[in-house]
Amino acid sequence: MADIEVFGWQADHAGGYYRIQLPLQALGARGHATASSVLMPDFVRGDANLIIIGQRICHPRATQLWQSFAAEGRRLVFEIDDDLWNIDPSSPVDHKFFGDEEIRTNLRRNIEVAAAVTVTTEPLADRVRQWNPNVHVVPNAVPDWLLGHQPQQRHDDTITLGWGGGATHRMDWERHGGQIHRFLDLRPQTEIHCIGVNYVRMVGVPLERIRFTPWAANVEEYLRTIDYHIGIAPLREHVFNRSKSALKAIECGALGIPVVASAVRPYQDYVQHGITGYLVRRDEEWVHLLSALANDYDMRVAMGEAARVRAAQQTISCLVPLWEKAIFG
Structure with a gap:
């Protein structure tokens, strides 16, 4: 050594x-x-x-x-x-x-x-x-292999929303979870896949509409469990959240998955509204924007492809020179 x-x-x-x-x-x-x-x-x-x-x-x-x-x-x-x-x-x-x-x-x-x-x-x-x-x-970067990985999405009529996260996101679901629940109620052929901590259950979504995956043994295994058609990134306007990164949107983008995210930092600085996904500025927009993506396969594909191009700028091979500079001076 x-x-x-x-x-x-x-x-x-x-x-x-x-x-x-x-x-x-x-x-x-x-x-x-x-x-x-x-x-x-x-x-x-x-x-x-x-x-x-x-x-x-x-x-x-x-x-x-x-x-x-x-x-x-x-x-x-x-x-x-x-x-x-x-x-x-x-x-x-x-x-x-x-x-x-x-x-x-x-x-x-x-x-x-x-x-x-x-x-x-x-x-x-x-x-x-x-x-x-x-x-x-x-900035946070994703592994380069993720750009070439094809998520194992459902191919029936069911649309899968997806979210993954840990123990500091309760306030985000308390703020925005009701609107996401409302969308699921209005569209029967939808489900939500929650990875990590299951806040979805907290906002009253019926169990039969939820798929839950606990944290995997390692992050690469977690990334391979992402199988959404639409990623969601609810985030409350809060001083703690302003310092967070757009990692959820980057992960989804690298997999060709568009996101619907709260229009607060960090997502307002990363998601290109109407191109790589949507930014939610008012509560009622959750239902409208999720419906727009859920109802339009071609739009989902086009936005997913644009999101993948965007995420290609955030791979570790692109950003490792910044680490080199910081570590070695």
Whole structure:
């Protein structure tokens, strides 16, 4: 392991894919020697020349180690992809954890001592520049293979809406879920495929209209479970959401699937209204825009093709130079 140049210290297995594993795989394809883990191996501790990317380092023991690396003059890159200072109380576990004063202090201190910080969006960069001026905005990217993958969609008369996401989206479904439910009620030949956390059930959609897939063992397996005709991306206007990326729309676009998304950041900066999907500006537009796509096969295909062209600009092979610049300086 002595030839490793960069080690990615993941916060967890699933969340580390887009911001640690995928970038390091791409760097490996460009000739760099990389490794990653949720654990800190002995070979990393003992190699003063090895660059360490730390994802959301904030636990007390991890912070102690990170600070000791900084004191030794190691090159550290702090990676963060969410505004952890503004999590809504509707996500009680994360809100409580990241609301703890020790955790908040650790985040600040660990950002301060890093040689560089990587973030997903400009609003998030603005958040962390108060602690470290060397912030690199490196947008989320999808694996290149996704552009050539054909989702296994239904070929009967049933239209599948689809959404995938985790534990911080309850407020989004509380805000917009009723309109999506209304569309399903008005069009009997529709279903919704929910991946990750099943908020759809929370808004009263009958179980027979829902297909639910728990999180897969890894992100690539999750991507292969996406089989929608139309992707949906409800998002509440909220300070936490303004720092998020358009990853759901990028994933769907790479698969040739148009999206209907809330017209708030991040989707208003990514979805091309009427070309790669639709942006919802008023509540009643959910039903209208979903109906337009559900009723028109040719439109779905044309928008899906345009969305795939758009997503081709967001593959990891396109964006890996930004990671290279951030990590190696």
